[in-house]
Structures are given as C-alpha cells and as structure tokens.
Amino acid sequence: MSRSGFLRLVAERLGFLVLTVWITTTVTFLLFRLMPGDPTLAYLSPTFNEETRTALLRSFGLDKPLWEQYLIYMGNLLQGDLGTSFLQRVPVSQLLADALPNTIILTLVALSIAYAFGIVAGAFLAFQRGRGIEGFAIPAALATRSAPEFWLGMLLLAGLAFQLGWFPTGGAVPPGSNLGGVVDRLTSPEFWRHLFLPALTLVLYLQGLPLLLMRATMLEVMNDEFIVMARMKGLSRWSIVMRHAARNALLPVVTAFALGLGASVGGNVVVETVFAWPGVGRVLVQAVQGADYPVAQGAFILISVVLATMNTVADLLYAALDPRVSVGARR
Amino acid sequence: MRAARAAWRFLRGEPFAFVGAAIYALIVVTAIFADKLAPHDPREILRVGRRVARYLPISPEHWLGTTSSGRDVLSQLIWGTRSALQVGLTAAIVVVAIGTLMGLLAGYLGGWVDKLITRLADIVLSMPFLPFMLVLAALTQPGTTVVVACVALLLWPNTARVIRSQVLSLRERAWVEAARVTGCSNTRIMFVHILPQVLPLAALYGSVAIGWAILAEASASFLGFGDPNTVSWGVMLQEAYANQALGRGAWNWFTPPGLAIVSMVLAGFMISRGSEKLLFPKLADK
Amino acid sequence: MKRHVVAAMAVAGLVTSLPVSAQPAGDPVRTLVLLAQPQAALPQEYQAAELIAAAWRQLGLQVQIRPLPSQQFNQIVWYERQRWDTTTWQMVGRPERSDPDELTYNLFLSANIANGYNFVGYNNPEYDRLASAQREELDVAKRKQLMIQAQELVNRDQPYGFMVHPKNVVAFNKNVWDEKSIVDQAGIGARNTWTWLSIAPLGAQRDIILNSVSTPTNLNPFNISGAQGSWAAEITWDRLMRIGTDGLPQPWSAEAVTRPDPLTVDVKLRAGMKWSDGRPITIEDAVFSLVAPGIGDKSPMYKPFVANIANVQATGTDTLRITLKKPDAAFLVSSLAKLNLAPKHVWEPIFQSLQGKPETAESVMETTPVSSGPFRMVKAKLNEEIVLEANRDHWAAPKAARWIMRIQPNTEAALGALRSGEINFLADYNGDPQILRDIAKADPKIKIAEALDMGFKFIAYNHRRQPFNSTPFRQALSASIDRELLAEDAWGGAAVPSNSWVSPALTFWHDQGIEKRVPGGNVEAAKKILKDAGFVLVNGRLHYPAGVKETTAPFQ
Secondary structure, eight states: HHHHHHHHHHHHHHHHHHHHHHHHHHHHHHHHHHHHSSSGGOOOOTOOOOHHHHHHHHHHHTSHHHHHHHHHHHHHHTTTTOOOOOTTTTTTHHHHHHHHHHHOOOOOOOOHHHHHHHHHHHHHHHHHTTSSHHHHHHHHHHHHHSOHHHHHHHHIIIIIISSOOOHHHHSSSSSTTOOOOOHHHOOOOOHHHHHHHHHHHHHHHTTTTHHHHHHHHHHHHHHHSSHHHHHHHHHOOOHHIIIIIHHHHHHHHHHHHHHHHHHHHHTTTTHHHTTTSSSHHHHHHHHHTTTTHHHHHHHHHHHHHHHHHHHHHHHHHHHHTTOOOOTTOOO | HHHHHHHHHHHHHHHHHHHHHHOOOOOOOHHHHHHHHSSSTTTTOETTTEOOTTOSSSSSSTTOOTTSSBBBBHHHHHHHHHHHHHHHHHHHHHHHHHHOOOOOOHHHOOOHHHHHHHHHHHHHTTTTTHHHHHOOOOOOOOOOOOOOOHHHHHHHHHHHHHHHHHHHHHEEEEEEEEHHHOOOOOOHHHIIIIIHHHHHHHHHHHHHHHHHHHHHHHHHHHHTOOOOTTTTTTHHHHHHHHHHHOOOOHHHHHHHHHHHHHHHHHHHHHHHHHHHHOOHHHHTTT | HHHHHHHHHHHHHHHHGGGGGTOOOOEEOEEEEEEEETTOOOOHHHHHHHHHHHHHTTTTOOOOEOOHHHHHHHHOOOOOOOOEEEEEEEEEOOGGGGGGGGHHHHHHHGGOOOOOOOOTTOOOOEEEEEEEHHHHHHOOOHHHHHHHHHHHHHHHHOOOOEEEEEEEEEEETTTTBBBGOOOOOTTTTTTSHHHHHHOOOOSSSSSSEEESSSSSOOOOOTSOOHHHHHHHHHHHSSOOOEEOTTEEESSSEEEEEEEEEEEEEEEOOTTTBOTTSHHHHHHHHHHHHHOOOOOSSOTTHHHHTTTTTTEEEEOSSSSSEEEEEETTHHHHIIIISSOOOOOHHHHHHHHHHHHSSSSOOOOOOOSSSSOOOEEEEEEETTTTTTEEEEESSSSTSSSSSSEEEEOOOOOOOOHHHHTTSSSSSOOOOOOOOHHHHHHHHHHTTTTEEEEEEEEEEEEETTTTSSSOHHHHHHHHHHTTTHHHHIIIIIIIIIIEOOOOOOOOTSTTTOTTGGGGSSSSHHHHHHHHHHHTTTEEEEETEEEEETTTOOSSSOOO
C-alpha cells in the first residue's frame, strides 16, 4: 500500500472512531436517563424530606429538561468533566483516574503472559499436528475458555488463598501502604503478590484464543508455497517454523492482542469483582448496583472509548503489517 | 434420513465433534426428563423437623447435599439444564438469524447497504458486552430476556462478517450468474439459492453462541442481575457465593454448576472445532 | 343452551359453597406479592421472606415473592406507594437512634403518610398524640410511660410484621489487641468510637486495620456519609456531645450542656482545643457549625437537624445559647451529638463561593481536611482504603497509631483477610455468623464480639391496599410469623425476635416482653383471628368476608 493510501486509511479510521464515540456517548446518555429510580433514594433516612430531595436533585442537575441535560452533558464531556458521583460526592473523573491504572496493569500483565504462552504453545501444537498430545491439549485449551471467569476465580481463591493462604484474598495493596503512584506500585513486591491471583485467572481464561489462533494460522502458513519451497531447499523443520512460518502466523495474533486489550478492559468486571481489584470494572459494577448514574455512565464511556480505540488500533496495525491489505478490501 | 446418516458418518470420523454432540444429547435428555429425574422440587425448602435442612452433606438422600436455604443441589443442577437450553438456544437462534440476514444483505447487495451494515457492525463491536448487559439489566428487569437481548444485539456482527465474506465469494459463482440471467429476483437468489449454502456455517456460529449466552447468563447472575426466580447454574453459583459456600468449603455446592457450564460451553466449541475440517478443507488436506 | 349454563353455574356455586355453607364468602383474596431484595444483596432477608410466605400460604393465601434490584425496589416502595402489597424492609441502628424519638416520631405519624417516613400509611390519631407528647415531655419517667403506651398501641394494630432485631457480629485479632480495651456501646456493639479510642495494642502492630463491605462516600463535615463513612467521620470531626456507651448523650467538645427551660440549651466549650492547622477552636466556630447547615440549601442532609433551632448566640468567649422553636426531648442526641464542628475560617468562604451554583457543600473535597478529632485524615482513596492517623495533641488521644479502613466488598475475602492477619478488626460482617464462629473456634487468635443491635427487620404492610387495611388481617399475618425460626435459621442465631421498633438494646425504653405478646401468636390462632373477622376459607383459599369485593389490582 502506498504511503498516502495508508495516511488516508488512518484519517478515515480516526474519523470513524470519533463518530463511534459520539454515538456511544449519546446512547449511554439516553440509557441512563431512562433508568428507573431516583438517585435521592440512596439517602433515605427519617430526616429526609421533600425539601432535602429537591435540593439534592437540583445539585445533580436533574431538575432541567432532557435536551438541556444532554447539551450540558456533551459540553462537559468535551472538557473531560464526567460529573460528580451521586453517592460518593466526588468527581467521577477522579474515581476513574484512580481505578484506570489498576485495570490497565492487570489487563496488560495478564494479556502479555497469556499471549506469550499461547503463541509458544500454539506453535508447538502446530508442530505436533496429528499426534496424541493434540487430543489432550486442545480440549484443555477450550475448556479453560469455556469456564466462567468468576468461577475460575472462585476456585483459585478457595484453594490458594483461603485454604493454603499463599496469596492475599483481595485488593491491590497491603493495608495503609503508601503505594499511591503507578511507579510505586509496580516496584513493590506486595503489589505483585496481590496481582497474582486475578492475573492468573485472566491468563487461564485468555490463553486459549492466541493458542488456537496461532496453531490454526501456523498450519495454514506451513501449507503455503514458500514454506514448501524452503523445505525443498533442505532447511531444517524447526528453523522453517521459527523463521518463516511463525513470523507470518504472528500477524493475526498481534491483531487479536490489540482487540483483546480493548475487550478485556470491559470484560474484567467479574474478575475485578471477585478479587476486589480496585479497577474500572469494579467501579462500574458498584455504581450500577448502587444506581450511581454519573459513575456508571463515566465508567461505561471510558470502557467503550478504550474498546473503540483499540479496535481502531487493531485495524491500523493489521493494515500496516500486512502488505496484502489494501484500503477498502479488508478481510 | 440421509442427512442423519451423513451426520453420523461425520461424527464417527470426528472425535471432538462426537464428544460435543454427546454432551448436548445428554443435556437435552436431562432437560426433557428433569421433572422425573430430579429427586426433589428444586425450589422446595426442605425441613428437618421444624428447622430448615441447611448445608446437609452428601448422602444417599441428597447426592450433592443441600444449599444454605435447604434446597437439594442435585435437583437444582438437573433443572438447570432447562434454563441453560432455553437461554442458549433462543440466543443462538436470534444471533444466527440477525447475523445471517445482515451478512447476506451486505454481501449480496453490496454498495451502500454493505457500507451501512459494516459500519453498524463496527459500532456495535465497540460496545463492551458485559458492561452493556449490566446497564441494560439495571435499566429494565434483570433476567434471561436481557441476557438474550444483549447476546442478540451485540454478537450478531461476528456471524454477519463471516457470512458476508462467504456470500461475497458465492455471489461470483457461475450458477448465481445463471440464476440472475434467467430473471430470478434478488430476494429469490439470496434466500433460495445462497442462503442454504451459508446455513451450515451459520449453524456452527450458533453452536458457539449457545456457549456465549450461557456464560453471559452466568456472569449476569453472578453480579446480581440474573433472574432469581429461575433455577439456573448461574443463579446457583451466585447463591453459593452470596451465602459463603467458599468459606464453608461446600465444594459439593459450588463445583457442580461450574462444571456443568464448562461442559456445555465446551460442547459447542468442540462441535465447531471438530467441524473445522468440514469448513476449511484446506486444513484437512494436510 | 343458556338455561344449561345458568344451571351449571348454580350447581357449581352450590358445590363451592357447600363446605362453608354456614358462612357466606366474599371474593377470594388476590395473589399477594411480597417484595424483597435479591438473595445476592440480602440473603438473610430473602430467606426470611421465603419462610414467611410459606406460613402465609398455610392461612389460605396465595403469596408470591418478587425480588427486585435495590434501586427499583426502593423506587417502588418509596415513591409508588399505591402500588405494592407488602415488602421486606429494615431500619438500621445509628448512634443518634439511641434516643427512640427519631423513629417514634417519623415511622407511624399520620402527617408522614404522603411522602414521609410513614410509607406503610398507618393512620391512628391516638398514636399521633402519643408520639408528639413524648417528644415534648422532658420528664424522663413520664416520657417512658408514653413510649410504653405507644408500643402497646402498635402491638395491637400491627402496622408492621416485625421480624427480628439483628445482632452485630464483629471479630478482632486478640494477638494484636488487648481484649479488655474493647468496649461495647449499647445497641451498636464493639465497633464504635469508644473502641477506636481505647483499643490498646499488645505488640508492635499499632494500626487498627478494619474492613468495610461498601464504598464510603465523600468525607467532609457537611456530608452525611454512609454507615461506614460515618465511622471515619465520627473520629475525624469532634462534636459538642457524643452518645456514650450507655446510649445517653454526654458532653464532648462541650464542657457542660444545660437546659434551663424546655426551649433553651446552654453550652460551655472545652478549653484549649485546636484545629489541625494549629488555630484554636473558638466559640465562633461552634456557632458557625450549628448555623451553617441551615443557611440556604447547601447542606440538605444536615439541614433537618438544625430545623428546630430558632437562634444561636455566643454569650461569652466560651459559651453559647441555643433557642429552640419547639420543645424537643431528643435535641441533645439528634442535633448536638450529630453536628460536626467545622472550622469557620475554612468553611465560611466555601459556603460563600457555592452561592448561586447547583453544587452543595456535600460534594466539596478538601485536599487536607482541617479537623479537630482524635484522628486525622491522611489518605482517602474511596475505592481502596481510608487511612487516619492518631491526633496526639487531642485531649482524648487514641492508643492506636492509625485507623485504616480497607474497602473489601466481598464478605468471603474479608474473612480470609482476618485469618491471614491482613486486617485485625472485622468491623463489617453481614455474612453467616456460624461460619465466623467456626473460624474463631479453629483459630485461637480470633475473638468474636456479638451484641444486640438497635435496628430491626420487618415486613411492611401497605395499609392503602385491602386486605392490609384490616387490623385483624394484619394481626393474623403477624401472628403466623415464626420469629424464633427466623432468628435461628434465616439469621443463623445472630438475631432475637422482635415486635417493636424500640430494640431491647435500648433497655430503658423497650417495652419488656412485647415480642411474646403478638396478638394470637401462632398460625392456629391466626386462622381463628381471620375466621372471627369474617374471612372464609373456601377449598383451602382465603376469601374476604361476605359482601366484600376484591377491588385492588394485583401488583405487576
């Protein structure tokens, strides 16, 4: 693809990303305004009266007509203002800023390990095509993908944390530690001890896809003519696999990684809930359960934007890496 | 009849697909005879004297013990097959129907229809699945309808994409051209000529969608947005979790429903993996 | 043809009425829907609802339990008061409820039927009179008599089906903390302000590390945080008075509080107190703290607590006088022990800057809060933990070094953390008490402290909808509830039977033995009450008395 062609693709994709984000945020706004229930319900107490209720509603900006709320909402969004939590009375952006690094670390760590393992194991299995190990390894890979993530988490928690006591039962840092910043956390062994079980759960769940994908594409690539040629030239089987086949087979896996990153940020909700991992997913679940619309809305928008962005990145990555792809004839 | 024989021949040559189909068969039979197989009413609060029969261990009377609210675990597990099949099948049918229709329209008609559907699919794919389901469940009534609706609304693009590319190649075939020349309408070509060709592929995606729907139901239930009035594996796990079965070490309660989910989802995967040779003959040549 | 139908109907009518030919029946009672929160949210209440529904079915009723997610549940019960039949509900214990006035006045007063706290719609002028009289009665002995009369009246009318008073079950690590330094507060239990002040370390670990199952809300002196946030707020900010371990108000930042007449309260401030920024606490600060919530609508949650204050005036450098609009027996508890002392030099400018904006003082976040309490805020990551450190300069400085609250929404994980030593005070436990007892039995370092709570769990009957408007019907429903079974099996023994909104934990005000005096008292008696009131069983299904039509649409 020509350079200008690629730039055009980038522009087109970015334009589409903006459109997607706009549609998502609008749908989100409408969804949440239609939600039943009144946020002031969270404050019920015998001293709660109509006057208190009206004052609270006004402070939430809920006394205005819908279209006006929408304009304010969009205007605020553009300035990065996601509103104030109904329940916690703190800016939503701050709650999310606290949570996002935890989610990203968890996701990146788990995804990297899962993909590293999946790629190696997948290549190995492609190599072992038709042998007995397939009959065990493939169902095993499929089975971990079939298990509900929270159930895997429950089993790990019950076994490794409750009964054996090897790992902490939840949270991200030991009590009262001053691990505020991302760098502090990443350099603390305690943080990694807390990260272990949620990450392991995710790895178990995520490794199946790269493994199977790698295996399938490897098998496909190994059938290609240039491999057959190389073989005829007398290169060893291993070096063919590593130098030629694997390199080509990696392309879809890399794309899947980018897609997986986007999807995991949203899919982590259950794992974060099981392990009380203070990430965006748990913030969302708690907010939905407590009807804290601004927080639920903000978390949902954040997750969607990450997902849409990573989808775009995956598209561009695919186009940049694969010379066969041309504009307009993807897939 | 001939189809049945062909299916049987296929299954015999495909151990994965065979195991998958066997699991499905077992679940279907259990679901049909659930009321005969289950030793107790799954919702009945069992008593010992005046007191509630809580946390009874495994015994000949209760093969998998009882729950914290005095219900028979085995009976719940057996009845859970009904809800699993109901959720799985409805979701799969809806997803496949929408996905196939969209893929067919996009692939065959091309042009702005294609563009519109592809864009729509892209937008839908950037909606995070679980979060969307949570929000929708909180908005309306928690339960299986929301789960099915979410699976249908958000997962059709996967099927649509595959069907679309399949249709793209079918469209260029000589017999389609022939049909067009003899004056067949587009509708007729799409639904009479092309549709039967892509249905096996669609059905395969359906078997995977069953799995997604069951996992989705389990996750929604676990987070407290399931239908508490149904007996499902997801609700069982959530009840076990909420009532601290982990802390009590009540493995007899929280392991079986998880295994049941795994086996049913796995069955769908195995059928589709097993059929990979059927679908991608290129791979089977090797 | 027509004649046949008529004849058949006549025969059918004859047959159905045969078993009870002595008593003509009205319409069958519709299927009653019992609302509850999902099992995931409140497993104990849900199980109680199932047991109660089973009992009501024995009376010939058709009962359906309808679990709703908390938001919809609250919305329907609170704002759609015509719509529902009956529901589970609870009132929780709080220090300021140590005086029964708040609940007595709000729960059953007819003035609160439309949109106040009388959400069931109980209307009895005699009760209204008693509730108002006790509020204005400053003579404790006389007030007690009025409280007993009110409880007897409610027992007769059964506006609620009371279930249980829960016990507060907490646990701590006795290798870390001296058992004897943990104190019990009446109706609150071992997890209370006094414990946080007196708890004494045995070794090197001097941090109180406790858990919370829910996320606290913004902490500032003008926001009423949720239950868990209040634990932190109570020790971060001082108040003129505090509720003592006996449940009675005692001077705290005030040296003395006197009431020369029913409308006047005189306060003398303790000397030598300082804010965390080093400035002294002045009488102006105290006046400001009592007045600020009432200015405009910038502190909606605290405003009701100052609504009865007509005027606050500094009468000297360390004295002030409060004038009330109406006599209020519970003023010291509900207001002076509730309002936080806030520094005027910080908050007056904030209140001014909020004028004309929609935001309230509740959502104001301070980077370093200026407070005066026995602990100071160091860190507030609301989704992870709140860290307070001891204020060594406080006149009642705590023995512990820090107070760390870990946010741990998962009960199982909290238990695991207690066993592993991650936390040393299990302060927030709503799980199965038996599991905790088993753990304590197996692990010698864990000690449980159970104490009766001042809250209560109940079934609310909607008096706006028949048949709940019938007193005998409500009596029968209440009589059929087996409270011992609920306490044992639904609450795992961590509860006692209830038949009053005044918990036995409030020893002075509780009407002794009232839980044994539910009219009827069991299912058989309940059937008799219904029969005497004219309700009729037809083929096992309960019908209204003769002539009564079912006019109420079933809950959808």
